[in-house]
Amino acid sequence: MTAIDLGPVVDPTPAPRPSHLILEGRYCRLRPLDPARDTDRLYELSHGPERDRIWAYLLTGPYPDKADFAAHVAKIAAGTTDPVYWAVADAEDRAIGWLSLMRIDPANRVIEVGSILYTPVLQRTAAATEAQYLLARHVFETLGYRRYEWKCNDLNAPSKRAAERFGFSFEGLFRQHVIAKGRNRDTAWFSMLDIEWPQRKLAFEFWLDPSNFDASGRQKVPLGVLTQPAAAEGGLALRRATLADIAAIQALKTAAYLPNEATIGVASLPRVADYAALISNHEIWVADGAGHLAACAVFEPAREPVIYSIAVHPAEQGKRYGDAILAFCETRARALGAGIVKLYTHAKLTERIDWYGRRGFVRTHVETLPDRQVQHMAKTLR
Template sequence: MLNYQKIQENDLSQQVGVDVQLEQAQHFQPEQLNGRWGKLIPLQTLESDSTLFRSMWRTIERESNKGVWTYLPYDEFVFQVQLEGALKSNFALKHALHYLVQVGHQAIGWVGLINIREKDQVAEIGNLYFSDQLRQTTAATEVIYLLLEECFCKGFRKIEWRCDDLNEASINAAVRLGFLYEGTLRQDRIVKGKNRNTACFSMLDEEWKRISFAFQDWLKQDNFTVNRQQKTRLEEFMKQYPITGRLEKEIKERLMATVS
C-alpha cells in the first residue's frame, strides 16, 4: 500500500489522510542538469545574447513536422524575435521554469516544469517541444529522467503529466515513462478556439524509488549498441520493478476507453 492510500481517524472519528512531513521540501532553484546524451539548461540562467537562443531558432527553421505545434497552446514561431521573446519571458507563465534541451552544441527542444505548487510539493512536466532531431532518441528519454530525478530529490511528492486526450503521442509517452493515468477532465479548457479534454497522469515519490531503477538500467551503456540502438526497451525494465498498490489493469482499461 502506498502512502496516498493510507488513512487514519481524527478526534471526531472521521477518516482523513495520513500526516505529511514537510521538512524535506526545498525552494526549487533550477540548475543545469547533465546527462550522458543531453543536457537541460534553465532559461533563466542564460544571458540575453546566448548563442543557444540562435541555435534554437535554427532548429525551428529546420523542423519538418508541422504537427508538433498542434497541441501546444501557441502556433509555430515564424520569426526569430518571436521565439526569443517567448523563451526570455518564460512563455509568460507564472509558477513555471523552462529548460532548453541541448545535445552536443545544439539546442533542439525545450521542456517546462509548470504549475509548480511548492506548498503541496507538486509540479507538472508540460509545454514540451521536442524537435524532429530529438523525438524518439535516447536523449529525449534521458532529459525527462534528469528532470524527474531533480524534482524528487528536491522533495516533490508528485509530478504530473497532462495533455490533450487526443494527443496520442503524449499519452503513449506518459505511459512509457512510468506515469499513471488518473482520469480525464472534460471540457477542461479552450485551446486555439477548440475544446480540450485533458488526460491526467502522475508519478509519486514512492513510485519513483522503483521507476528510477528502470531508467538507470535502461540508460546503462551496455544496453546500447555502438550505433546507439537500444537492446532492451524501457518498458521491459519497468516490468522488473513492479509497484505494489498500482491498479495497472483497471487504469489501462479506463485509458483505452477514453482514447478509443
C-alpha cells in the same frame, strides 16, 4: 463512536521552488535557456517542414517569423517562478529542445512537467529520455516533491504513450479542460509519486546504461518493458512495489522465511534484508491478499538476472502461487533479454533445492560464507 479515517499523516513542510540549476547527464544536459545563444538554432530546428506537427498540441506556436519566436524565448527564459524552463542541450551544449516545471504547488509538494518542445533532432533519442530522468530525479530527490504530473491533450497519442513509457500512471480525463488555440482540449492526466520513484529510477538507469544499446545505438530492452507497472501469472495479479509496501513486504518475508530458521540455524537473509534499500536496485513485485501480501518476488535486473528471493504467504498455500511467482521471474528475465536466470538458497534447505530442480534449475556451485553455505542454481531460458 467509530473513528473517522482521515488518511495517513504526512510531513506538511513545503517543498522549495525549483531554480535554474544545471542538471548533467550522459547524453544531454539541462541548463537555463540563453536567448542570445539558443534562439536561432531552436527556431531553425522547430520551424522546418515538421513545424505544424511539432507545435500541434502546445499552447503556443508555431510562430510566423523569427522575431515573434525570439520574443517568446526571451519571455520564458526570464521566468524564475512558474513556469521554470530548461534548455535540453546536446554534447556540444547546443539547445535541441526545452521543457519546464510548471503549476508549482510547494505547500502540497505537487509539480508538473510540461510545455515540452522536442525538436526532430531530439525526438526518439537517448537524450530525450535522459532529459525526463534528470528532471524527475531533481523533483523527487533534490526538491522533495510528493507528486509529479504530466498532462496533455487527449488527442495527443504520442504524448500519452510517452507518459506511460516514462512510468507515469493514467488517472483520468478532464473533459473541456481548456480552450487551446481556439479549440476545445480534453486533458489526459497522469502522475508519478515519490513512493513509486525508486522503481521508476531503477528502470531509467537500466535503460540509459550504455550496455543497453548495440553498436548502432539501438536499444536492447525498451523502457516501457522496464517501467511495466503490473503483470499476471498463474492466478497472481502482480504490481510493482512502492515505498508504502515496505512494512508489508517485511511481514510477508517473516511469515514465509522464519520457519526455515529451525533448519538452517541462522537468520534467513530474506527475512532480515533491508527492503527499503533493496527497492532502489532490485525490481520488487507483489501480489495483494486479504489483509496481507499474498506473494512477493525480489528480482535483480541484470544481463543475467538473479532472483534474490520469492515468497508466498502461508495463508495462501495450496494455490500454486510458488510456481506462479517463479514462472513470472522467468518471464521477466526473458523480457529483459536474458538467456539465463539465477537464484540461491541455503544449502540445508534440500527440499527447496529439489523443488527448484524439478522446475529446471541446476546446481552451479556452493558458496561458503562465515555463518552459512549458499547453494547457487541457474536455469537456461528457452
